[in-house]
Amino acid sequence: MYNEEEKNLMDKAREAACHAYSPYSHFKVGAAILTEKGNIYQAANIENASYSLTICAERNAATQAVYHNDINFKLIAIYVDSEIAFPPCGACRQFLAEFGDQCEVIYFNNKESNKVALRELLPHSFSLKNKEKEGVYGIR
16 A cells, blocks of 8 residues: 555654653654655654644654755655544644645554545645735635
């Protein structure tokens, strides 16, 4: 079902979840992003007692890629240590779309996995990048 590149990225996401700081939700989440340059960036969720300051694993990995000026995302794998394999939250979907709305998303746990295009998870993402081409602010 998954090719070697995808399986490797899934392993990296599972590995990243081991570094999660999740004393409130108890969901250990790991993410691994593969960029068009072939680099992989891993990260985990880092929670905070002030919930709005929590950073999801997906955004945490994405900021590392951007820091290294590696901004064209090809594939992201997201592992959650829970009974439910859930997709990225809305904030993460929008954040990821900034750097590759064509990228594929694999979200999984130990029982199930799903693969979907980010564009399908967020079909009408907000963007100012193509305003002149499309004539409308904010709609891709």
